[in-house]
Ligand code: HEM
Ligand SMILES: [Cu+2]
């Protein structure tokens with residue numbers, strides 16, 4: 001994050017800075033107290049989202065300052081005391097054209113990078129592996145079709161079973177593990193209602209829709225090895241708040257080792273995904 | 282048509298002649314002012330419920346963990362009911378049914394709406410809708426689907442019981458009421474303007490209601506169709522939205538947002554109209570770029586229909602929606618902009634509606650308290666959204682605790698401001714000074730200020746003739 005951006009942000013949010021550097025400190029794959037901004041980008045997609053957001057934020061700040069300035073000018077110079085006889089001017093063609101054309105131009109400036117971003121996010125170009133994500137009420141299951149298709153479920157660790165240091169409502173029993181420096185295609189679907197697999201640091205927030213396969217992709221640099229958290233982000237029923245996502249990003253070697261061990265551990269689960277009884281809710 | 286009306290009412294001599302009294306006056310009302318008043322009362326009552334629900338939500342979210350609402354389904358039910366009530370039974374009835382009914386006929390110089398009986402049924406259907414949505418929260422485990430009612434969560438498998446059916450019927454009935462209302466406004470504005478009241482002389486509030494009415498007329502039937510399909514999916518074994526039967530849940534989302542995006546404009550365009558009148562009145566000059574503003578509203582209306590797809594980004598086309606950022610964003614549009622415009626309209630037109638002035642000092646206090654409140658309430662939600670907090674969760678990871686507490690404190694401040702407004706209303710109605718026909722001076726040039734305050738039961742029985750350039 002560039003310094004100037006933060007300085008600007010603080011300027012706009014006068015007062016909020018009093019919460020101290022805590023809020024501004026670079027965040028990790030999990031949210032931190034008083035966080036005011038994105039988590040650090042771990043993928044190219046998220047980096048682009050952050051950059052795009054910053055572009056819009058600058059434009060927005062400029063517009064807000066302009067409007068605020070104009071309002072102050074009017075309030076000071078043209079209040080009933082300062083300007084007792086209002087002008088009857090009701091038209092200024094040049095001005096009216098300008099304030100129609102300028103916003104259109106601004107929209108174009110925004111539209112171009114936004115379309116680029118959409119296409120960039122859309123699909124992996126050369127995926128080296130695929131992770132299949134299936135949502136259920138109220139847990140996730142993951143499948144590794146390129147590694148003999150083993151699969152496992154990932155459930156919330158309830159509050160009373162948390163180990164010290166584990167994050168409430170974010171920790172799961174079986175984290176999904178992904179290799180760094182690898183272009184990974186995510187294929188997402190659902191077993192029951194619509195859920196949403198969202199990991200903010202990855203810039204992924206994708207609906208899982210029954211009867212459809214949605215696609216997203218991630219590529220995480222080895223300097224970003226670590227644990228990343230997310231939550232279900234589409235209302236999916238009673239335990240919508242309680243089906244988190246935790247991803248361990250490890251080196252390629254560690255990933256191979258994990259795959260060997262996971263194959264054995266989840267061997268039983270090799271059979272096709274069971275369909276959860278639709279009646280439970 | 283205008284003529285027919287002038288005739289019908291031409292027999293009433295004197296302002297208060299020949300109208301039913303007691304409960305009949307209201308139940309059978311065909312009078313645009315009485316119906317407008319009833320809409321405002323309905324919106325007021327609904328807002329008490331909607332605000333109470335939102336305070337329960339914010340109270341629960343003040344601290345991490347589940348303290349007040351132990352059942353997540355109940356949280357979901359409150360979120361759903363709050364959203365539906367605020368949108369369909371607070372913002373729409375006050376802006377369109379309330380101010381629209383009261384002031385469109387007054388401003389264009391006609392004695393009443395084109396179809397007074399239809400106006401009556403519009404109001405009573407809206408009330409039925411409100412009762413149905415209230416019922417839906419009480420039936421079984423309630424409708425915990427969010428106001429977007431996405432299937433499959435909203436289908437009979439995941440929401441058995443009748444709660445969702447009640448919610449659907451509520452929207453159906455409220456939608457029908459709005460369609461009838463829209464037809465009424467369009468007909469009235471097209472055919473019943475006083476002589477000389479050309480389109481290009483119409484006050485901007487009337488323009489706003491006209492554009493809104495067209496949006497309603499085009500958007501609501503689509504919602505009605507979608508709701509009907511959902512109803513038959515739930516009850517009669519169709520599978521429009523069920524993948525097992527060849528349907529597709531995304532189909533619902535397209536239909537819903539075809540309605541949902543214009544709906545945002547339906548709530549904000551009348552607000553533009555009110556602000557335009559007020560700015561013009563108090564700056565004592567016609568609105569700058571009047572025609573530009575009128576056609577801007579028309580253009581916004583058009584655009585509203587082509588951008589519904591942007592709601593579908595995370596669906597599979599793919600961004601920063603569905604996080605708390607969205608909650609912050611639409612509350613700024615709806616709660617801050619639309620609701621402040623409703624307050625503005627109340628202050629501006631109270632003297633005309635009830636014949637009494639409000640206390641300016643109390644009004645200033647109410648503005649500042651509410652203004653600070655909503656900003657403390659909604660601004661921190663931007664941070665929560667950027668940091669990754671999802672919507673519609675009753676409990677959140679502990680890192681989000683700080684800004685959530687700030688937001689809940691903001692809710693409490695907003696509540697104080699809202700209660701102060703209720704007190705101000707009470708004071709105005711019971712002890713306010715008598716208002717003259719035009720309390721706002723030379724800048725108030727629209728026709729409603731030419732009739733006495735409170736506006737008599739019948740107005741413009743002799744059609745005004747607008748020959749000069751009227752107020753904008
Ligand atoms: C008193 C001020 C208000 C407060 C404290 C408030 C609070 C809330 C809260 C806490 C939520 C749920 C957030 C979540 O968990 O996802 C919510 C949702 C919502 N609110 Fe408000 N709100 C207020 C005013 C309004 C107004 C005036 C409107 C007008 C339309 C409105 C429309 C909505 C809608 C449409 C939703 C989304 C419901 C859903 O997710 O299905 N709110 N509000
Ligand atoms: Cu879910």
Ligand SMILES: [Cu+2]
Pocket residue numbers: 195196232233234235236237239240241
């Ligand atoms: Cu969910």
